Amino acid sequence: MSNRFLLEVCVESVDYAVAAERGGAHRIELCSDLSSGGVTPSAGLMQTTRRHVRLPIHALIRPRAGDFCYSERELEIMRDDICAAKQCGMDGVVLGMLTKSARVDIERTKALVELAKPLPVTFHRAFDAAKNLEVSLEEVIQTGASRLLTSGGEARALDALPILARLVQAARGRILLMPCGGIRSDNIARIVRATQAQEFHSSVGISSAGQAATLADGNEDGSIPDAVTFERRAREVVSLLDSLS
Numbered sequence: 001m002s003n004r005f006l007l008e009v010c011v012e013s014v015d016y017a018v019a020a021e022r023g024g025a026h027r028i029e030l031c032s033d034l035s036s037g038g039v040t041p042s043a044g045l046m047q048t049t050r051r052h053v054r055l056p057i058h059a060l061i062r063p064r065a066g067d068f069c070y071s072e073r074e075l076e077i078m079r080d081d082i083c084a085a086k087q088c089g090m091d092g093v094v095l096g097m098l099t100k101s102a103r104v105d106i107e108r109t110k111a112l113v114e115l116a117k118p119l120p121v122t123f124h125r126a127f128d129a130a131k132n133l134e135v136s137l138e139e140v141i142q143t144g145a146s147r148l149l150t151s152g153g154e155a156r157a158l159d160a161l162p163i164l165a166r167l168v169q170a171a172r173g174r175i176l177l178m179p180c181g182g183i184r185s186d187n188i189a190r191i192v193r194a195t196q197a198q199e200f201h202s203s204v205g206i207s208s209a210g211q212a213a214t215l216a217d218g219n220e221d222g223s224i225p226d227a228v229t230f231e232r233r234a235r236e237v238v239s240l241l242d243s244l245s
Helices: 014-022 043-052 072-087 106-116 125-129 133-143 157-171 188-195 227-244
Strands: 006-011 027-030 057-060 092-095 121-123 147-150 176-179 199-202
Touching (some): 006 014, 006 227, 043 057, 072 092, 092 106, 106 121, 121 133, 125 133, 157 188, 188 227, 199 227
Parallel strands (some): 027 057, 057 092, 121 147, 176 199
């Protein structure tokens, strides 16, 4: 296994995507409305970001904010958005579906994974809303997803380090588990050492995925950082990851 650590940065604009690339990020997750946890970016946003960024870009496929139990019409939207992501030159998609009983919706997710091919699929933090994370890990693996994004069922990765470590170990060799949730330059080293994960996901100051923007992720006054600050924060996290590799 490679000892190199990777940083995926979540952004909701072209300017932040460019800033993340300049800061040394290894991959972009592109979405809109991060304050609500993120929804599918428009075709225009995907196309424009693709023109300005050389990094791999994974587009969020989420038709609305709220829970992750989708109707047939919402599923139809997700299928169309996956096709749009392919046409816009995205390198992967990010999605997640649960049943009404808070289990991973294996069959419908598997169908979306097949539709997305050859693009890889990341199963997102819908996972953290599932009832049993160990059982849900096995269910996500059954869908054929390539990655699993999780904060271990807590709002922040720091609050779930033992859980994340167990999940990383259980996932090893079957699916790549990517910790997320409030990951910053002042805690990334602790998270790396505790979880032994290889890839990490951060919004470096825009918001906490699945929640409104917080002081923990934004500026000290709760405002959203400008692109220059965003680039600096990304570079700080990447530099620390490089030093740990």
